[in-house]
Amino acid sequence: MKFYQSKLLNAFSDIRHCYTTKHSKNLAFHVNDKIEEVIANHQHLAQELKYDCKTVVHMKQIHSNAVKIIDENDSFETPPTCDALVTNKKNIPLMVMVADCAPLLFYDKEKKTIGVAHAGRAGAFSNISQNVVDVFVNNFHAKPENIYVSIGPNIHQCCYEVGEEIFDETKKLDLEYAIQKRDNSYFLNIQKILQTQLLNAGIQKENIETAPLCTACNTTNFYSYRAEKETGRFSGIIFLKD
DSSP states (O other): OOOOOTTTTTGGTTTEEEEEEEGGOOOOSSSSSOHHHHHHHHHHHHHHSSGGGOOBOOOOOOOSSOEEEEOOTTTTSSSOBSSSEEOBBTTEEEEEEEESEEEEEEETTTEEEEEEEESHHHHHHTTTHHHHHHHHHHHHHHOOOGGEEOOOOOOOOOOOOOOOHHHHHHTTTTOOOGGGEETTEEEHHHHHHHHHHHHHHTTOGGGEEEEOOTTTOOOSSSHHHHHSSSSSOOEEEEEEEO
């Protein structure tokens, strides 16, 4: 598999998007790969997707629910510290990097606005999805019913075992519905949390698409921290075309 794409987002000709695979190699700078090799991976990806590598904005991800609107200070060499990005500028690719956490891609067909989010357990528990939708609405005058969201490949409940302390946390946050108990072990469904939060934020059910691929089950194509421990990162990427 070279890339994985959302059928939902493929319907729109004014954006380009994809989820990379191991075909594109590691795209993160914090996993002990040589910097020049990671840069080369980015340059190759930019050539394949037809954008200028210098314009892509990725993030220093910190497992928060912080959302950043792109400005002139943000670039490939100066990534902001946050876990979500939003822009309405054309030819500015937004990138989220993951290896089990959920990469989310957002697109508003009316306001021509895009966003990405990094939603691991911390991001899901702190409802980063709602924060992204709030930025679309409050800063770009979007209506939630016009926003489309793709939840990319991530670790699924089949492989995401958590401890009793996480189960207790879900109860405190009213997220117990996302826990499955099997043989005295607990398994977390991040997708279910994200889908529920997006619906509560006003996103239409038919405008939400979830990739059926578990990263821990598909290490041939995707990096998985749970399954591989020392591993790279793949990305979700989206940009507005001219």
